[in-house]
Amino acid sequence: xxxxxxxxxxxxxxxxxxxxxxxxxxxxxxxxxxxxxxxxxxxxxxxxxxxxxxxxxxxxxxxxxxxxxxxxxxxxxxxxxxxxxxxxxxxxxxxxxx
Numbered sequence: 001x002x003x004x005x006x007x008x009x010x011x012x013x014x015x016x017x018x019x020x021x022x023x024x025x026x027x028x029x030x031x032x033x034x035x036x037x038x039x040x041x042x043x044x045x046x047x048x049x050x051x052x053x054x055x056x057x058x059x060x061x062x063x064x065x066x067x068x069x070x071x072x073x074x075x076x077x078x079x080x081x082x083x084x085x086x087x088x089x090x091x092x093x094x095x096x097x098x
Contacts, residue, residue: 001025001039009040010047020053027091049093058088058095069095 001024007017024043027033033042047053060066062084069075069083075096077083088095 001028001043006043009043010052012047012052016053024091046091049088050091053091056090058093060084060087072096074098 001021003014003017003021006012006021006024007014010017012020024046028039028042033039050056058066066083066087069077069087070080071077071083075082075086076098077086077096079097082097086095086097
């Protein structure tokens with residue numbers, strides 16, 4: 001995917017699109033995101049999670065939802081403080097110790 005297509009699809013700035021086009025294209029190839037529908041969903045989810053590819057760490061309130069990260073074995077959060085320590089990070093905003 002080129003930067004122009006990414007910019008058109010997401011509404012992000014040209015410089016930000018230039019920064020992310022190659023890594024997003026590589027990730028889609030690595031994970032077999034091939035069809036246009038899959039690519040649209042992939043990009044839409046990442047754009048949403050990162051506020052338009054601007055934030056690579058979750059903004060911590062903490063909100064009521066974020067407080068529920070604490071003690072969640074399904075996320076691997078087994079130690080006190082894991083909820084905040086392992087808040088969302090990266091493009092897909094992975095959450096939890098696991």
